[in-house]
Amino acid sequence: xxxxxxxxxxxxxxxxDAPLLGLCxxxxxxxxxxxxxxxxxQQVYVFTKPGDIAGRAFARxxxxxxxxxxxxxxxxxxxxxxxxxxxxxxxxxxxxSTAKGxxxxxxxxxxxxxxxxxxxxxxxxxxxxxxxxLTRRDWGEFLAIAAKIPVRTTISPFALNDANEAQxxxxxxxxxxxxxxxx
Numbered sequence: 001x002x003x004x005x006x007x008x009x010x011x012x013x014x015x016x017d018a019p020l021l022g023l024c025x026x027x028x029x030x031x032x033x034x035x036x037x038x039x040x041x042q043q044v045y046v047f048t049k050p051g052d053i054a055g056r057a058f059a060r061x062x063x064x065x066x067x068x069x070x071x072x073x074x075x076x077x078x079x080x081x082x083x084x085x086x087x088x089x090x091x092x093x094x095x096x097s098t099a100k101g102x103x104x105x106x107x108x109x110x111x112x113x114x115x116x117x118x119x120x121x122x123x124x125x126x127x128x129x130x131x132x133x134l135t136r137r138d139w140g141e142f143l144a145i146a147a148k149i150p151v152r153t154t155i156s157p158f159a160l161n162d163a164n165e166a167q168x169x170x171x172x173x174x175x176x177x178x179x180x181x182x183x
Contacts, residue, residue: 001032001151004028004029004178005032005142005151006138007029007107007134008030008032008036008082008084008107009032009138009145010107010133010134010135010138011033011084011107011131012033012037012082015103016080017042018042018078018080018102018103019041019042020042020074020077021043021078021079022078022081022082022097022098023037023046023047023059023081024081024082024083024084024094025047025048025049025083025085025086026046026058027055027175027177027178028178029084029107030084031154031178034063034064035062035152036149038062038063039148043065044059044063044064045074046064046066047067047068047069047090047094048069048070049069049070049085050071052069052173054173055173056068058177070090071093073096077097077099078098079098079099080103080104080105081097081105082104082105082107085108086108086109087112088112088113088115089114089115091106091114092114092115092121095126095128100124101124101127102126103126104127104129105129105131106129106131107130153177154176154177155177156169156180157180157181157182158180159182160182160183163181166179
């Protein structure tokens with residue numbers, strides 16, 4: 001809960017109090033972030049990779065108001081979006097989903113290169129930023145709110161020697177929530 005929860009919370013803070021919030025990639029961090037966002041009264045729109053039926057069902061179960069593939073535009077422009085998936089090609093697609101002056105936060109530890117995109121999807125003061133450094137304030141606020149909600153995590157445990165299998169299942173969208181390696 002701490003690593004995924006904290007980066008999810010940090011990304012939420014950087015996005016501000018967006019009434020309509022998008023989450024791209026629905027894994028460890030996003031399944032915690034949606035709980036905090038719903039608690040804050042935000043409507044959450046979730047984008048998963050094409051074919052991730054289980055991930056979409058899980059997002060609905062946690063309160064998403066709309067769920068679809070990452071190559072689909074939402075029914076209305078979002079006020080902010082958090083990208084947890086390590087796919088740089090989601091940045092231009094997500095910018096297209098946001099309203100004027102709103103923010104896209106790239107919140108993964110790693111992301112593939114962001115492809116070139118037309119200026120008109122950034123124009124009108126949209127912001128692209130990253131979430132990388134956690135602060136003591138993030139820790140304190142997140143732990144307090146997580147206890148209040150209370151945040152519930154969903155994990156799939158794997159033996160340490162099954163790390164490659166865990167990675168394969170993550171890549172193939174077969175994990176509900178977070179994959180956890182145990183000794």
